[in-house]
Structure formats: structure tokens, C-alpha cells
Amino acid sequence: MVTIYDIAKLANVSAMTVSRVINNTGKISDKTRAKVKKVMEELHYVPNSMARSLVLQETKMLSLLITDITNPFYTTLARGAEDAAMKRGYKLLFSNSDEDVAKESEYVDMVLSTRVDGVLFAPAGDDSLSHLEKLRKHGIPFVLIDREVPGMESDTVLGDSKEGARKLVEHLIGLGHRRIALLNGSLDVSTARHRYTGYKEALKLSDIPFDDELIAESAYSRSSPNRTIEAIERLLQLPERPTALFAANNFLAIEAIRAMRDRGIRVPDDMSVVCFDDLDLASVIDPFLTVAAQPAYQFGTIGVQLLLDRIQETDGAEWRKIILPSEMIVRKSVQPFAEL
Structure with missing residues (x-):
């Protein structure tokens, strides 16, 4: 050597x-x-x-810890982060927690042993607080992306989940739907809470009573398809079944549509469907789902910029929160409700 x-x-x-x-x-x-x-x-x-x-006293390496790299939103976010890091002379290490707090803990320990200069962190849930506290204790700067954690102040890049959810549900209401179900992720995740709030707000603004029976919960990732199937079955078995479904993310929408199709429920003929986050290139070739699309690439680029600013910061600047709006894209998965 x-x-x-x-x-x-x-x-x-x-x-x-x-x-x-x-x-x-x-x-x-x-x-x-x-x-x-x-x-x-x-x-x-x-x-x-x-x-x-x-x-x-620097490695010129950053860590990107996300919850599901197979989700097109995070795939595009990762690309934006990598491009921004490379332009500034940094390498990016990718880690994937699978929405699992225990797995996330192992990656946080790896980050500490690697001594990266900073971390872009999409927390698995509110229980990620102890992991963030560990990073701060060891002096590793981090920026939260897509999700926030109660009790932790930091630089943050978020989507406007509440507003995007409200617009999607208002779109369904405008088409005549009143029985609108919500298929959500765990309320331990901030985006699920915000989308739940936006859903309820849209109903309230249109004087539609909130019905707890129309709320179903599953996992944000593809790891628990059976939970989504069970949730859809319960909704379809209601005495007055919903005419529309708001899925809180793209994976939930895909699994829900698959479960309904297997039970003879056609989208949008029998059930209109909208969801948060767009799909991959297949949706561009054959657009189908009506979505609230987030600027995923910008999540990554802005997150890296905030992180590098924080790494170079010496006078303890105030924490910054960037909230990026979503764009509602209307496609074929919705149609007006016609009462028989």
C-alpha cells in the first residue's frame, strides 16, 4: 500500500x-x-x-435516513438530496428504517460510529425522539424532512399535509360525495395526524357530520397489506358503505384499490379514490389516481441546504421550518356521485 x-x-x-x-x-x-x-x-x-x-474534523459525508426507499416520494427525495450534496462536495449515505423504530435505532448508532457531518432524518414516528436526542447529545447536526417529532426543535422541511388533505376531500365533496372514508397511517406519525385534521376540517366546512366508522388505519408502507385488506373489508361491510375513499398515502391507495378490485368493487364506478403523494413513472404513462402531489425533489435539495447551513453555523441561528405546498392533480379515479 x-x-x-x-x-x-x-x-x-x-x-x-x-x-x-x-x-x-x-x-x-x-x-x-x-x-x-x-x-x-x-x-x-x-x-x-x-x-x-x-x-x-469532517468527513464530507451526510446521512439520509428515510422510512421506505421503495416509496416513489422518498426515491425522488433521495435523488434531490444526493444531487444537492454532490454539488457541494459531499457524499450521501442512504439508510432505510421500514417505518420501524428499532431498525431506525440501529442506523442512528451506525451514523454515530461513522461520524458523518450531518443527517437528513425522516422519523419513523413520535418514538424517534430518543434517537434525535442521541444525535444532538453527540453533536451531530440534523434536519427533519417530511415529518416532525413533538418535543424536538430543529430545522424542518415539511409538506402542507393538512391543506393538501382538505383540498382532496373538498374535491370529493364537490362531486357530491358525503360518505367519504379515510384510510390513514398510524397517528404516531405527524403526517397522518395532519391529514386526519385536514379531512375533518373539510367535512366541517361543508357541514358533513364526522363519522368515526369511516376512519380506518393501516401502515404507510407495503409491509402490512393484510391490515389494509382488513380495513377495506370493514368499510365495505358498513350498512351504508362509503362512496369515496381518501388514502393518506400512495401505498395505501394501491393496496386499497387492489383489495376492492378483488371484491368486485370498481374504481371509480363503484368507489372514487384520492390519495396523498403521486406514484412512479407508470402514473405518467397511464394517469389514473387523483393525488395531492408533493415536490419530493425539492424536499431533498432544501433539506441538504438547511443541513449544510447548520453544519457551518457557529452562532446558534434560529431553527427554520420550510413548508412546501402540494399540487392537486385530478385524474380518472374519481367521478361524481349519482345516488341510485
């Missing part, structure tokens, strides 16, 4: 000079810098990133 001492010997300089060239520190003439770099290239030397991080 080539060492800085090998380079120093061939370049006829000290090992300290080689170290300064590698780390871009200290005053070195352009001639000496060029000579050292030429020897490094000839020997195919690759700097030891761990040793470099110890010298500079």
Missing part, C-alpha cells in the same frame, strides 16, 4: 507537506503542490478518508 511517506520520498518533500497537499491546508507553493500531486497520480495513491476526517 502506498503511504504519504512513499510520496514524500519520491517528491523530495516532507510527509507533512504531502499531508497538507492532500488536505488542502497550510501554505504551499503551486510548484510544490503540483509536484506532489504528480507523484500521487503516478503511484495511484488514494487518500485515506478516515485519516483525512480526523485532520479536518
Whole structure:
């Protein structure tokens, strides 16, 4: 293995000079810098990133901890974060908690051992508070993306879940629907709470009584399809079944439509469906679901910008909260309610 001492010997300089060239520190003439770099290239030397991080007190690495990389929203968010990080000379480490707080804990420990410079963090739920406190205790800057956690102040990038949910439900109401079901994620997750609030607000503004029987809960990810099937079966068995469904995210909508199709319920003929978050490219080729689409790429780019600002901050600037609006896209999964 080539060492800085090998380079120093061939370049006829000290090992300290080689170290300064590698780390871009200290005053070195352009001639000496060029000579050292030429020897490094000839020997195919690759700097030891761990040793470099110890010298500079930085790794030039960021961590992105999200809940489900298979969700198109997070896939696009990750791309935005990676592009923004690369432009600033940082690498991005990806971790996926699967909406599992225990798995998330393991990744937080990995982040601490890796000593990344900062973390973009989409928490699995309110129980993630202890993980965030651990990062703060160890001096690792972080930015919360998509979700917030009660009791933790930080820089945050959120979508306007309440407003987006309200608009979707108002759209259904405008088409004549009154029996509108909500298929939601766990209320331990902030986005689920906000979308629940937006749903209730839309009903109240239209003088439609809230019916707790129309509320069903499942998991935000694809990990629990049986829970979604059970929720749909219960809704379909109500004495007065709903005419429309608001699914709180795209995975819930897909599983719900699949469950209804298997039971002979056609969308939108028998049941109109809307959901939060858009799907992947398939929805562009054959648009179907009416959605509240969030600017996922911007979540990633803005999150990285806030994180790098926080890493470089020295005077304890105030926490910043960025709320990004969603765009309602009307497609084929809804139709006016015609009472028979």
C-alpha cells in the first residue's frame, strides 16, 4: 500500500507537506503542490478518508435516513438530496428504517460510529425522539424532512399535509360525495395526524357530520397489506358503505384499490379514490389516481441546504421550518356521485 511517506520520498518533500497537499491546508507553493500531486497520480495513491476526517474534523459525508426507499416520494427525495450534496462536495449515505423504530435505532448508532457531518432524518414516528436526542447529545447536526417529532426543535422541511388533505376531500365533496372514508397511517406519525385534521376540517366546512366508522388505519408502507385488506373489508361491510375513499398515502391507495378490485368493487364506478403523494413513472404513462402531489425533489435539495447551513453555523441561528405546498392533480379515479 502506498503511504504519504512513499510520496514524500519520491517528491523530495516532507510527509507533512504531502499531508497538507492532500488536505488542502497550510501554505504551499503551486510548484510544490503540483509536484506532489504528480507523484500521487503516478503511484495511484488514494487518500485515506478516515485519516483525512480526523485532520479536518469532517468527513464530507451526510446521512439520509428515510422510512421506505421503495416509496416513489422518498426515491425522488433521495435523488434531490444526493444531487444537492454532490454539488457541494459531499457524499450521501442512504439508510432505510421500514417505518420501524428499532431498525431506525440501529442506523442512528451506525451514523454515530461513522461520524458523518450531518443527517437528513425522516422519523419513523413520535418514538424517534430518543434517537434525535442521541444525535444532538453527540453533536451531530440534523434536519427533519417530511415529518416532525413533538418535543424536538430543529430545522424542518415539511409538506402542507393538512391543506393538501382538505383540498382532496373538498374535491370529493364537490362531486357530491358525503360518505367519504379515510384510510390513514398510524397517528404516531405527524403526517397522518395532519391529514386526519385536514379531512375533518373539510367535512366541517361543508357541514358533513364526522363519522368515526369511516376512519380506518393501516401502515404507510407495503409491509402490512393484510391490515389494509382488513380495513377495506370493514368499510365495505358498513350498512351504508362509503362512496369515496381518501388514502393518506400512495401505498395505501394501491393496496386499497387492489383489495376492492378483488371484491368486485370498481374504481371509480363503484368507489372514487384520492390519495396523498403521486406514484412512479407508470402514473405518467397511464394517469389514473387523483393525488395531492408533493415536490419530493425539492424536499431533498432544501433539506441538504438547511443541513449544510447548520453544519457551518457557529452562532446558534434560529431553527427554520420550510413548508412546501402540494399540487392537486385530478385524474380518472374519481367521478361524481349519482345516488341510485
